[in-house]
Every structure is written in structure tokens, then in C-alpha cells.
Amino acid sequence: MKIKVNRKELVKHINIVQKAISNRTTKQILEGILLIAEDNILTLIASDEKISIKSKLSTIVNKSGKCVVNARLFGEIIRRLQxxxxxxxxxxxNMNINAKRSDFNIQVQNEEEFPNLPRMDDGxxxxxxxEDLKDAVRKTTFAVSIDETRINFTGVFMDVNPEEINFVAIDGFRMALKSIKTKxxxxxSVIIPARALNELVxxxxxxxxxxxxDLSFNxxxxxxxxxxxxxTLIxxxxxxxxxxxxxxxTTVASTNIFELQNALERASLLAKEERANLVKLDVHDSDILITSNSEIGSVKENVESQVDGEGLKIAFNSKYLLEGIKNMTSETLKLNFTDSVNPCIITEEEDPDYIYLVLPVRLAN
Amino acid sequence: MKIKVNRKELVKHINIVQKAISNRTTKQILEGILLIAEDNILTLIASDEKISIKSKLSTIVNKSGKCVVNARLFGEIIRRLQxxxxxxxxxxxNMNINAKRSDFNIQVQNEEEFPNLPRMDDGxxxxxxxEDLKDAVRKTTFAVSIDETRINFTGVFMDVNPEEINFVAIDGFRMALKSIKTKxxxxxSVIIPARALNELVxxxxxxxxxxxxDLSFNxxxxxxxxxxxxxTLIxxxxxxxxxxxxxxxTTVASTNIFELQNALERASLLAKEERANLVKLDVHDSDILITSNSEIGSVKENVESQVDGEGLKIAFNSKYLLEGIKNMTSETLKLNFTDSVNPCIITEEEDPDYIYLVLPVRLAN
Structure with missing residues (x-):
């Protein structure tokens, strides 16, 4: 292989494929990037056997060829050249990397051991x-389960219908659902590992x-x-x-997202020290009163709110409320309740195609 | 105690005194800030028994008093209020923190257990x-020893003379010396713990x-x-x-700091995997040729340089060269050699009062 390449372009493409590489791989070949130089195109491929990324750039190829080079070392050298x-x-x-005042020789591996890209036959x-895809990923992946014994829930369910695609994440305590209109x-429907979606965006x-x-059976x-x-799919x-x-x-409270987030974050300063980050919400009239108590102290936060329906007292793990709210992009959200034991459904004003649902914590008293 | 305080000012002063607090303290009282409200002044004091910081702000004191409040919790609450x-x-x-829509009650401790500030009798x-002090700290503290069995060298030696103060750090492999002109x-002369100087700046x-x-005996x-x-002093x-x-x-090489730093950093990409971050310098004519070899590859870097005197080959731990160079602020530096076994003295063009000295690595061949 003999190529002449624009350094900044190469850095960009190394950064892309490097996202497929796992720090925890035990196979040396998977610490590498497969380089293929042919027809004035340089192709880079990296993989952790679950996720693979392939990237291409135009370049001058004087002699075609293939090799596998350690991604971290190759990346650092190319990034640091001027x-x-x-x-x-x-x-x-041997790979020789030559620049005006720098000359590197590093070892490369044979490409034969490198895994092939999956075949996508089913069509x-x-x-x-x-933009829709980025939005759906941002608003769902954070809510997947981290419990590897419930592997199905560590991924995002992509439910494809002729008119819309629903992205759904559930971890047993909350659900995030984003619909995208398509044809x-x-x-x-398939379950996509959350990591693949996060690297994709x-x-x-x-x-x-x-x-x-493109979808094949797995x-x-x-x-x-x-x-x-x-x-790979789950x-x-x-x-x-x-x-x-x-x-x-039965009860709908509209409130400013920023005010609610700030109040919940302050209430969590005391809550997080204790059982389940517990915060209590008292929804009434024109306020949501948020309280939290622990051994170290107590806090009351008043959030201005337009409340339609009956007053209501309900308790939550503040972490689950906050994670959902933080990923919303509107100024105003609605907290939709029926009672203190059924889920709260949170909707945001400027995105009618997103709902975030949180189970309350049942209190003994 | 009853005070009305500007929140942003208070945050600033919490941030100042909090730097004295150690994450590793085993005494609960030292996780706290001592607050003293008196004569429309709020004084904050924090300490880890080695370093203590006291800070003052003007505020409305309706009722004077003292207490010790957990620094982390108090800081987070005050920072997050709007x-x-x-x-x-x-x-x-009990401390009540009251704002428009927020109301906190948190526990405070009695101030009696809090350590007194040291008395500075000797005069x-x-x-x-x-600016001189900041410069001296930045150019020396990084070079102190981290070996706690050689406690004297974990501090910066402040050598006070009528016309100048020398700040000196030595760790057995290099020395950083910065002189400040004063009257x-x-x-x-005293040895100041590096951490105290780093927090000070x-x-x-x-x-x-x-x-x-002010200096007292300890x-x-x-x-x-x-x-x-x-x-405390060491x-x-x-x-x-x-x-x-x-x-x-016998040999003086002048070179651009940025070019030298970049070349050393690239050479270290291979060197750091192996024994002692070894880089070899071949100083000759108008170049410094930097080479490094390891099992994973080899690198040659050519740095343009004006060399006066005999050519010379010498080897270094690249970490020690780089740490010194990174803290220099001039465009040009001089590497001053006598031979391949005596220290290299690095001086920078725009600061004649700073020298950084590095011991070479002696090679078997």
C-alpha cells in the first residue's frame, strides 16, 4: 500500500470508525483499523464484533493494499502531526508514516484475521x-435498562409501521417513546442496542x-x-x-421546564443521600410544591404551574423525573396524572410525538 | 445568626475557602465551613489542618452568630439557587436558607470543635x-517530588534574600528554579507544601x-x-x-518551543510504552534529531535549531523534558549542554530568571 492523504480528512475518518472499537476487547486484531486502499479510495473499518463502522475517503492511491493498524497509536500519530x-x-x-519533519515506522497486522462486515441479504x-433519528435517539436511549439479565430492555425497540416509526425504551421504572412520521x-420491529444508536448519532x-x-434477520x-x-440486533x-x-x-399541570428542573435538582441535593432519591409533589391550585426530607435536612420548592383538575399528592424517584426532563427541548411541559399510584405521563409542548412516563413511588402512609 | 446575603458573592467566597477542604478528611467538622457573622461582615473559614483559608464578604448581619455547615451541601444549595x-x-x-420559591433547613454543627487559625507571632x-508569585508557582510546583518518604522534596523551597526570592523544586531527576526580584x-528560607501554593494561585x-x-517558625x-x-511549613x-x-x-541549541514540544510529544507516543519514556537527541549543525524506538515501532523527528558549539548525543526521559517545556511561555528556548552525562539546562528567551534542569539518562552503549 502506498497513499498520499490529507491529514485532517484522515483524522476525521479515524475518529468515525474508532467509535466501534471497545476498550475492553481481548482480541488484539479488534484494537485495529482495517485499511483498504484501492481506486483512489481509502476505506477504514473497525469493529467490536457487535458494532462495525466503515468509512471512506478519496485519496491518492499509488499502490493498492490492505493492512490492520492499531487504532489508538495510528490515531494519535496522525492527530499530532502538523x-x-x-x-x-x-x-x-511495517507501516511508514512520512511527513516533512517526522518519520514513523510502526508494526501492522495482516488483514486476514479481521472479521468480515455482516452481509445484509434480506433486503x-x-x-x-x-434530524428525526438524532432526536429519537437522544430522547430514548437514556431510559434503557442497564440490567444485563434483562437483555431485551437494554436496547431501544424500533417499531416500524408504514406511516410512523416508534422508538421505545423501558427499564421497569419509566418509558420513553418517540414517534417519527415516515413512509x-x-x-x-427490532431491538437495537443503545450503544449502537449512541455511537451512530x-x-x-x-x-x-x-x-x-437496512435490516436483516439479526x-x-x-x-x-x-x-x-x-x-447486531437483540x-x-x-x-x-x-x-x-x-x-x-384527571390532573394536568403545565409548567416551565427550566423552573421545574432547577427545583427538582435542588430538592435532590437532600434526596439523593437517602432512600430512592425520593421527592414528594403536591400539585394544587397554581403551584407544584416539591418537598424532600432526609437525615441531613429538608427542602420545600414551589414551582409556579397551571393546574387543571383535582389536586394530587404523589412521590417519585427524582432521578427518573430529571433524566426525562433534561432531554426535552420545549419551554413548557405537561405533567399528566390520574392518581398517586398510576404513572405520570410527561409531554412537552413543542413535540407532540414524544411521551415520557414515570412510575410513582408508593408511600406507606 | 441572621443574615441577608448576595448569592453570587457568597458562591465566590465558598469556592475560595472550599479549596482548603480535603476529600480524604476523617473528621466530620473539617468537611465544614465555619461561618462567622458579625458587624455586617460574613467570614468563612475552612481547613484541613495543614492548609486553612479565611475569606470575608460584606453583608447585612441582622443577628451575629457562628456555626459550621457542611461545605459540599451548603455550596451546592447556594450555587443552585437562582x-x-x-x-x-x-x-x-438548624440553618434555614430562604429564597423566593425555595426553603431549605439543614443541620449545622457547633463551632467549638473547629480548629483555630494558626497564630503568626514571629513577625x-x-x-x-x-503576577510574579503566580508565575513562580506555575513554573516550579510541577517539579516537586511525589515521594512522601522524601518529604522535604514534596515542597517548594522558598529562599528569601534581600534582593530576590528563589523558588526551587527538585525531585532527583530535574530542578525548576524561578527567581523573583524583590526588596x-x-x-x-522555608519549604512550602506544593498543594498550598497550587491552591493559593x-x-x-x-x-x-x-x-x-507572613512567616512564623512552622x-x-x-x-x-x-x-x-x-x-504549615515542611x-x-x-x-x-x-x-x-x-x-x-559547550553546546547551546536554540529552538522554537512549540516545534520542540510537538516533536517530543510525537516521539513519546512510542516511547511511553517502554522503559523510562526514553528519547534520544542528536544535536548537530542546524537540527535536533529526536529518535525513539520500542517494540511497537520507531520514530525520527527533526527539529530546526540554531546550534552553537560541538555536536552531541544525549538521552532523556521525555516526560521530564516535556513537563518543563510546557510551563514555559516564551517562543524560543535554549538547551544548554556540556556533554551526554551532565544535566541539560533549559532557559527560555523571555524569562532570564527561570531555569529548568534535567538529568540525562545514561545509556549502556
């Missing part, structure tokens, strides 16, 4: 607007418009302008989430 | 320009001009406009550092 253009030459197990595919002409560029999604592939991300069933979406509420 | 002015009332063991004192009319404000220094006190920092002798300051050199 030149605009660098020459990379691979001969057998189910559709398109998603990139997929497809009906299917990091490599979606500003200019990116449409993301193509793989998903997202195609961007200059990169592809492959992920097999198994998901929760029948539609049953949780209650339409009738 | 009001301009808050009311703080202490009754026995040796002088003044230092605050102290005093001759003395964090609380020196932009407007601060002159810092007053304490040092720095007086700023609105704060005082006390530190007892014992220091190294006779003057003997290390060589004036005659």
Missing part, C-alpha cells in the same frame, strides 16, 4: 430523516439529510453519506408498550 | 507581586496586586485583598541547589 499531507507506505508488516430497507411501506454530520436503514445497517454503521420480545399510553388524565 | 439575595438564619443546630514579613530586607484574583507574606500566611491562606533541610547552576556550556 502537516497538511502525509505519505503512508505499507510493506509487509428490508427504508429511510429516516437524520416506510414496511411493518417490522455521534457520526451523523450536520450536512447529512437522509439515513438509509443485523441493522445505517448508511450515511461517507460511513456505514452495522449493529433477539427476543419487547413489552407491549401501547397499553401504557393513557389518554385520559 | 435568586440574587437569600436569607440565612441559624437557630441552634517576619514581606511582600510579593501577585525583602530579610534573609530566610487559584484564589488570587485578577485585580490583586501585592500579596503579603507556618506561612499569604494575605490577599479578601482572603488569607495559611499553610521542616528540614533542602538541597544546596546553587551548585547545580552551571554557567559554562
Amino acid at each position: 502537516d497538511d499531507v502525509i505519505d503512508i507506505t505499507v510493506n509487509q508488516n 428490508l430497507n427504508f429511510e429516516i430523516d437524520s 416506510t411501506e414496511t411493518k417490522t 455521534k457520526i451523523i454530520e450536520e450536512e447529512e439529510k437522509i439515513i438509509k436503514v 443485523q441493522i445497517k445505517f448508511t450515511l453519506d461517507n460511513a456505514e454503521l452495522y449493529s 433477539p427476543g420480545e419487547f413489552f407491549k408498550y401501547e397499553g401504557l399510553i393513557r389518554k385520559n388524565h | 435568586d440574587d439575595v437569600i436569607d440565612i438564619t441559624v437557630n441552634q443546630n 517576619l514579613n514581606f511582600e510579593i507581586d501577585s 525583602t530586607e530579610t534573609k530566610t 487559584k484564589i488570587i484574583e485578577e485585580e490583586e496586586k501585592i500579596i503579603k507574606v 507556618q506561612i500566611k499569604f494575605t490577599l485583598d479578601n482572603a488569607e491562606l495559611y499553610s 521542616p528540614g533541610e533542602f538541597f544546596k541547589y546553587e551548585g547545580l547552576i552551571r554557567k559554562n556550556h
Whole structure:
């Protein structure tokens, strides 16, 4: 292999594929990036066997070839060089990186051991607007379960219907549901590991418009302008989430997100020291009174609110309320209640296609 | 105690005294800030028994009093409130913090257990320009020893003479020496814990001009406009550092700091994996050739340089070179050598009062 490459472009593409690499891999070959130089294109591929990312850039290829180079070392060298253009030459197990005043020789590995990219035979595919996808990922992945014994709930359920795609995360204490309007002409559903989605949104560029999604029986592939991300799917069933979406509420409190978030964060200063980050909400008239007590002290917070319906007292783990609210982008949200034992459904004013549902904590008294 | 206080001012002063608090203290009282409200002044004091910081702000004191409040909790509450002015009332063991929509009650401790500030009887004192002091601390503390069995070298030696003060740090591999011109009319020397100096520079404000220094037999006190920092001194002798300051050199290489730093950092990418971060310098003609070899590869870096005197080959732990260079502020530095076994003395063009000395690594061949 012999190439002449724009250094900043190469750094960008190393950063993209490096997101697939796991720090905890025990296989040396998976600490590497597979480089393929051919037809004036340099292709980079990295994988942790669950997630694989492939990225391409145009470059001058004087001699085609393949090799696997340690991602961390290669990345640090290329990032720290100061030149605009660098020459990379691979001969057998040696890579020479040459710049004006710098000359590196590092070992590379043979590409044969590197895992192949998954084959996507089944041909189910559709398109998603990139902004919609980023929004759906941001508003759901934080709510997946971290309990590896309930593996189905560590992923986001993507429920694809002809007119809309629902992204759903459930961890037993809350649910986040974001709908995206599309025309997929497809009906299917899969569970996508949260990590794959989180890495995906990091490599979606500003200019990116449409993301193509391909599904096979156990793989998903997202195609961007200059990169592809492959992920294994989580097999198994998901929760029948539609049953949780209650339409009738007895109490609805509208409030400023920023004020509510600040008040909950202050109340949590005392709550977090004690059992389950407990905060109590007393919803009445034109206020939500938030209280929290622990051995170290007590706090009362008053949040101005427009309350329609009956007054209500209800308790929550403040962490679950806060995580949902923090990911909302509107100025105003609605807390929708029926009573003190059923879930609170939180909706935000400027996104009617998002709901965040939190189970209350039942109090003994 | 009953006070009405500007919240942002209070946050600023909490941040100042909190720097004295150790995360590792086992005494509950030392997790606290001693508050003293009297004569429309609120005084805050925190201590880890080695370092104590006292800070003052003007405020409305309706009822004077004292208490000790947990620094972390008090700090987080005050920082997270949104009001301009808050009311703080202490009754026995309860502190009430009241703002427009927030009301906290937290426990406080009795002030009697809180350690007294050290007494500074002996009366040796002088003044230092605050910019000079900050510069001296930044250019020396990084070079102290982290070896607690050589306790004298974990501090910075402050060698006070009538015309100048020398700040010296030595760890057995390198020495950093910064001179400040002053008129102290005093001759003395003390060893100051590096942590005290590092915390001190964090609380020196932009407007601060002159810092007053008081010395007693085992304490040092720095007086700023609105704060005082006390530190215990490290007892014992220091190294006779003057003997290390060589004036005659056989080889002097002048080079751009930025280029040298970048080249060393790149060379260290391979070096750091192996024995002692070893880099070899070949100083000759108009270049410094830096090389490094390890199992994973090799690197050559060429740094343009004006070399006066004989050519020379010498090896270093790149970490020691880099730490010194990174703390220099000039564009150009000089590497002053005599041979491959004696220290390299690094001086920077725009600060003739600073020298950084590094011992070379002796190579077997």
C-alpha cells in the first residue's frame, strides 16, 4: 500500500470508525483499523464484533493494499502531526508514516484475521430523516435498562409501521417513546442496542439529510453519506408498550421546564443521600410544591404551574423525573396524572410525538 | 445568626475557602465551613489542618452568630439557587436558607470543635507581586517530588534574600528554579507544601496586586485583598541547589518551543510504552534529531535549531523534558549542554530568571 492523504480528512475518518472499537476487547486484531486502499479510495473499518463502522475517503492511491493498524497509536500519530499531507507506505508488516519533519515506522497486522462486515441479504430497507433519528435517539436511549439479565430492555425497540416509526425504551421504572412520521411501506420491529444508536448519532454530520436503514434477520445497517454503521440486533420480545399510553388524565399541570428542573435538582441535593432519591409533589391550585426530607435536612420548592383538575399528592424517584426532563427541548411541559399510584405521563409542548412516563413511588402512609 | 446575603458573592467566597477542604478528611467538622457573622461582615473559614483559608464578604448581619455547615451541601444549595439575595438564619443546630420559591433547613454543627487559625507571632514579613508569585508557582510546583518518604522534596523551597526570592523544586531527576526580584530586607528560607501554593494561585484574583507574606517558625500566611491562606511549613533541610547552576556550556541549541514540544510529544507516543519514556537527541549543525524506538515501532523527528558549539548525543526521559517545556511561555528556548552525562539546562528567551534542569539518562552503549 502506498497513499498520499490529507491529514485532517484522515483524522476525521479515524475518529468515525474508532467509535466501534471497545476498550475492553481481548482480541488484539479488534484494537485495529482495517485499511483498504484501492481506486483512489481509502476505506477504514473497525469493529467490536457487535458494532462495525466503515468509512471512506478519496485519496491518492499509488499502490493498492490492505493492512490492520492499531487504532489508538495510528490515531494519535496522525492527530499530532502538523502537516497538511502525509505519505503512508505499507510493506509487509511495517507501516511508514512520512511527513516533512517526522518519520514513523510502526508494526501492522495482516488483514486476514479481521472479521468480515455482516452481509445484509434480506433486503428490508427504508429511510429516516437524520434530524428525526438524532432526536429519537437522544430522547430514548437514556431510559434503557442497564440490567444485563434483562437483555431485551437494554436496547431501544424500533417499531416500524408504514406511516410512523416508534422508538421505545423501558427499564421497569419509566418509558420513553418517540414517534417519527415516515413512509416506510414496511411493518417490522427490532431491538437495537443503545450503544449502537449512541455511537451512530455521534457520526451523523450536520450536512447529512437522509439515513438509509437496512435490516436483516439479526443485523441493522445505517448508511450515511461517507460511513456505514452495522449493529447486531437483540433477539427476543419487547413489552407491549401501547397499553401504557393513557389518554385520559384527571390532573394536568403545565409548567416551565427550566423552573421545574432547577427545583427538582435542588430538592435532590437532600434526596439523593437517602432512600430512592425520593421527592414528594403536591400539585394544587397554581403551584407544584416539591418537598424532600432526609437525615441531613429538608427542602420545600414551589414551582409556579397551571393546574387543571383535582389536586394530587404523589412521590417519585427524582432521578427518573430529571433524566426525562433534561432531554426535552420545549419551554413548557405537561405533567399528566390520574392518581398517586398510576404513572405520570410527561409531554412537552413543542413535540407532540414524544411521551415520557414515570412510575410513582408508593408511600406507606 | 441572621443574615441577608448576595448569592453570587457568597458562591465566590465558598469556592475560595472550599479549596482548603480535603476529600480524604476523617473528621466530620473539617468537611465544614465555619461561618462567622458579625458587624455586617460574613467570614468563612475552612481547613484541613495543614492548609486553612479565611475569606470575608460584606453583608447585612441582622443577628451575629457562628456555626459550621457542611461545605459540599451548603455550596451546592447556594450555587443552585437562582435568586440574587437569600436569607440565612441559624437557630441552634438548624440553618434555614430562604429564597423566593425555595426553603431549605439543614443541620449545622457547633463551632467549638473547629480548629483555630494558626497564630503568626514571629513577625517576619514581606511582600510579593501577585503576577510574579503566580508565575513562580506555575513554573516550579510541577517539579516537586511525589515521594512522601522524601518529604522535604514534596515542597517548594522558598529562599528569601534581600534582593530576590528563589523558588526551587527538585525531585532527583530535574530542578525548576524561578527567581523573583524583590526588596525583602530579610534573609530566610522555608519549604512550602506544593498543594498550598497550587491552591493559593487559584484564589488570587485578577485585580490583586501585592500579596503579603507572613512567616512564623512552622507556618506561612499569604494575605490577599479578601482572603488569607495559611499553610504549615515542611521542616528540614533542602538541597544546596546553587551548585547545580552551571554557567559554562559547550553546546547551546536554540529552538522554537512549540516545534520542540510537538516533536517530543510525537516521539513519546512510542516511547511511553517502554522503559523510562526514553528519547534520544542528536544535536548537530542546524537540527535536533529526536529518535525513539520500542517494540511497537520507531520514530525520527527533526527539529530546526540554531546550534552553537560541538555536536552531541544525549538521552532523556521525555516526560521530564516535556513537563518543563510546557510551563514555559516564551517562543524560543535554549538547551544548554556540556556533554551526554551532565544535566541539560533549559532557559527560555523571555524569562532570564527561570531555569529548568534535567538529568540525562545514561545509556549502556
